[in-house]
Amino acid sequence: MGKEVDVSDAGIVGGGGSDDGRILDWEDGLPSGDDLAPLSMHLVPPELASAFSIPPADIKTMLDVHRASQQTIYSLTAHHKPTASSQVNGSLKPFASSAAEKENCLMDLEAEDPDESPLSEASGRLPEFGAEEAVDSSALHGENSVDDQRALKRPRLVWTPQLHKRFVDVVTHLGTKNAVPKTIMQLMNVDGLTRENVASHLQKYRLYLKRMPGFSNEGPSSSDHIFASTTVQQNLHEQSSLPPNSRRMPYTVPSMIPMPIYAFQHQQSNGAVPFNNRQGGASYHGFDAHDPYAANN
DNA sequence: CTGGCAATAT
DNA sequence: TATATTGCCA
Numbered sequence: 001m002g003k004e005v006d007v008s009d010a011g012i013v014g015g016g017g018s019d020d021g022r023i024l025d026w027e028d029g030l031p032s033g034d035d036l037a038p039l040s041m042h043l044v045p046p047e048l049a050s051a052f053s054i055p056p057a058d059i060k061t062m063l064d065v066h067r068a069s070q071q072t073i074y075s076l077t078a079h080h081k082p083t084a085s086s087q088v089n090g091s092l093k094p095f096a097s098s099a100a101e102k103e104n105c106l107m108d109l110e111a112e113d114p115d116e117s118p119l120s121e122a123s124g125r126l127p128e129f130g131a132e133e134a135v136d137s138s139a140l141h142g143e144n145s146v147d148d149q150r151a152l153k154r155p156r157l158v159w160t161p162q163l164h165k166r167f168v169d170v171v172t173h174l175g176t177k178n179a180v181p182k183t184i185m186q187l188m189n190v191d192g193l194t195r196e197n198v199a200s201h202l203q204k205y206r207l208y209l210k211r212m213p214g215f216s217n218e219g220p221s222s223s224d225h226i227f228a229s230t231t232v233q234q235n236l237h238e239q240s241s242l243p244p245n246s247r248r249m250p251y252t253v254p255s256m257i258p259m260p261i262y263a264f265q266h267q268q269s270n271g272a273v274p275f276n277n278r279q280g281g282a283s284y285h286g287f288d289a290h291d292p293y294a295a296n297n
Numbered sequence: 298c299t300g301g302c303a304a305t306a307t
Numbered sequence: 308t309a310t311a312t313t314g315c316c317a
Contacts, residue, residue, distance in 0.1 A: 156307090156310055180300060195299085200310060203302065 157197045163190065167201060172217045208287035 159167070170187045171179045181199040188198070209216050 154311095159309080182299070196311070199300075200312085202300095204310085206301085 159201060166190065171205065175217050177218065204287060
């Protein structure tokens with residue numbers, strides 16, 4: 001990876017076939033197609049997997065491979081979020097790879113807060129892929145394979161207790177004044193989380209707060225260290241994608257930005273436990289009327 | 298363009 | 308039911 005291939009003269013892809021030698025050179029030593037395990041083949045035999053409680057991996061399709069390779073390419077090139085300045089019209093859409101990344105790195109949400117309730121989210125449930133158009137449309141039409149990725153509609157977000165906790169932490173830290181969807185989204189630092197996701201959740205959350213007076217938080221609390229519990233190390237990535245003139249608020253101190261997690265999204269029904277999935281009782285728009293965060297804090 | 302909010306959709 | 312989307316206005 002650290003080596004660059006000189007493409008200045010021979011690299012023009014569609015040009016002449018004069019670069020065959022180089023490509024053969026490249027392929028030399030690689031296993032042939034016959035030596036490779038088919039995609040449908042499990043790396044771990046089912047019996048062995050079940051013996052060790054390893055959840056069965058889902059069969060990979062060409063579409064999966066396509067996405068994975070796109071993500072690889074993406075990570076090798078620009079690791080940019082979609083900003084106004086970034087010109088991404090060429091081939092790689094940040095959104096597409098972000099979605100792929102999200103799907104591949106499932107829910108690693110746990111990993112902060114050891115005292116978190118051991119909810120059985122990690123029940124080994126793999127979120128399947130949304131588009132069931134298993135047929136490779138690019139093979140049929142040869143176009144819009146990239147555009148489709150952005151057009152893929154995201155699975156609906158599940159506000160797990162972990163996600164919700166992060167949400168509440170950020171919101172209470174910001175205070176009612178500064179807690180706007182965009183800011184919340186940025187500070188939550190959850191990969192794949194959209195502004196709309198936050199806005200929708202925030203709307204409900206405010207309705208909840210309205211009937212629970214006393215929990216509301218006015219101004220930004222600069223002193224509390226709600227993010228101190230979450231270990232911060234790497235991941236100061238892409239925080240500088242803000243426009244140069246945008247003001248850097250005191251609460252955007254990098255050390256407060258928690259470790260990135262991945263938004264867990266699902267299709268229909270799976271083992272994901274919503275943060276408010278209590279059983280009966282009084283709840284208002286999903287927010288428990290009594291103490292919704294007892295289990296989360 | 299973003300945010301807030303109610304209504305409506307999935 | 309939980310979340311998404313839409314429409315309208317600030």
